[in-house]
Amino acid sequence: MVSRATTRLILGIIQRNYNKVPAWADESVDDWFQALIKYTDIEAEKAVRQICRTRKTLPNVAAVIEAIQGARKSAGAVVGSEPTGCAACGLTGWREVVHHLHSRGKLQVTEYLAACDCAAGMRLNVGPTVEPWEDLVKRCRDDPFTVAVYHGTHTEPHVPRDQRLHPDALARIQASPRPASAGAWQHLTGAG
Numbered sequence: 001m002v003s004r005a006t007t008r009l010i011l012g013i014i015q016r017n018y019n020k021v022p023a024w025a026d027e028s029v030d031d032w033f034q035a036l037i038k039y040t041d042i043e044a045e046k047a048v049r050q051i052c053r054t055r056k057t058l059p060n061v062a063a064v065i066e067a068i069q070g071a072r073k074s075a076g077a078v079v080g081s082e083p084t085g086c087a088a089c090g091l092t093g094w095r096e097v098v099h100h101l102h103s104r105g106k107l108q109v110t111e112y113l114a115a116c117d118c119a120a121g122m123r124l125n126v127g128p129t130v131e132p133w134e135d136l137v138k139r140c141r142d143d144p145f146t147v148a149v150y151h152g153t154h155t156e157p158h159v160p161r162d163q164r165l166h167p168d169a170l171a172r173i174q175a176s177p178r179p180a181s182a183g184a185w186q187h188l189t190g191a192g
């Protein structure tokens, strides 16, 4: 995921290269950050530096995205490698989605793997069996019996255990004796 800091940095590069006023870069940060959020800092910066070297007129964010996608394509074509995933799917292309649903008076927790929206995710065979993660999340949220939907994010690709497990299963784990390695921690908290 691109950071705001990098978004501001690349806008600064463009602003200086195309003789815009610094205020232009400040005003553009929000829009560009949203537009570039799917890409990485490195990709965005590389694309902008390349654009500044080759392009005569001020690029818009679409031109930057085009350059990033062009770079991804040629990287894949040159080495013939699989595209790498992003932080949100732990580089695998598979995004974790967990659905908590009320069914016949009982809570049901189902864990899914869906296609991430990054290059690796798009390479997965999206179709009847592999769903884009955003579609899956939307479908779960639209279900009137849904209690909660959790999914991997760029900062936390794995849905935490207390959201991934059924509350009953979680309670059983928490009730069972802790492993020896947790002894020191238990001792500390036990004293309080």
Ligand SMILES: [Zn+2]
Binding pocket: 085, 086, 087, 088, 089, 090, 091, 092, 093, 094, 116, 117, 118, 119, 120, 121
């Ligand atoms: Zn991904």
